[in-house]
Amino acid sequence: MTAPATGVRSRTRQAIVAAAVTTLASDPSASLADVADAAGVGRTTLHRYFAERSDLVAGVTEECGRAVAAAHACARLLDGTGREALLRLCREYFDLGDVLALVFNGVVELDGALSDDEAGLSVRVCERGHDDGSLDPGQPALWLVNVLWCSLYSGWAWMQEHGSSRHDALELLLRTLDGAVRPRG
Amino acid sequence: MTAPATGVRSRTRQAIVAAAVTTLASDPSASLADVADAAGVGRTTLHRYFAERSDLVAGVTEECGRAVAAAHACARLLDGTGREALLRLCREYFDLGDVLALVFNGVVELDGALSDDEAGLSVRVCERGHDDGSLDPGQPALWLVNVLWCSLYSGWAWMQEHGSSRHDALELLLRTLDGAVRPRG
């Protein structure tokens, strides 16, 4: 069951989760049959790995948690000023792609996917930015995290709707976010 | 049918649309029975006014279009600089409340609810801001509109999640947006 006996099992499972990520990202109410099709797998097989829909969502959530934690690691959140770290985090988050969409459309709850420590990281980055004077003191740390996520969504939607390149969208996004969080002149 | 013969009919219809707005805003996949309950009306009656779900959504969309057009009128979009107009527009949009949620969760397509003229208003405001130097020339007008909407979502979500007052959320939101769109120093 849980043990990846053959290696075949774990590969199949991974294919299903990956298909679920992309499918549910583009349509949160997609049927399990859609996911199975996208994974190139029979609906029966999908149910063999994930008995209920909620089990699949749990698998997807777990996957998202790993991706976000990896982004945290890449962003070197302790280097430089708080604002610099926040912008690096934004870069890394933006690369999450479909994971971003899953968070936005409410398929996964990030809180449930991260350890308490990971979950509080971005807030602490903003608090550090307040202390070192690199982030606008007029905006609470929690609010700044909120702004980060909404900016990410903005860039993501922009890319989807306007067929803009990933790079262009990211640069635009960083420019906007930088202005939004920088201390007022 | 279409004629509001008695005045009773139009009042009932309006009650249903209003209930649909609030219900679908908080849960886009709410059943028609939920909407009928919220309206204090039998499910049969609801079907009498809106034969199919899509008809109800059309009614809701129409209502949203009216609300947005009213917001445009209140914002005096031709006064002052482009940035000032954009911030006023943000204030007015923020007051739309549930309508905002309906747009965010994809229940209504604003494009279908507005005349071509109304739909292009916000873009023209941003172009004017480029011309008069009050908006960052490094961000295209369409992108700025995108940022406006994402900021609205940010403020709206903040209010919902943190029980913050409408006023506090709006001030925070305007501060952030102003920094985001202002020309770089």
Next chain:
DNA sequence: CCAGCCTGGTACACCGATGTTCCATTGTGG
């Protein structure tokens, strides 16, 4: 090569949402 795991397809029961019909009741306007 052969036993056992993995798989896909079909069939089935179940459930909730939807849309329709019919009828009895209410109440509003003339």
Next chain:
DNA sequence: CCACAATGGAACATCGGTGTACCAGGCTGG
């Protein structure tokens, strides 16, 4: 007051998604 519009409730058929059971074919490892 009375006819007719408007409403609500019950009953029904339908549909799509979900979850389960069964079975036959195929791949793999020993």
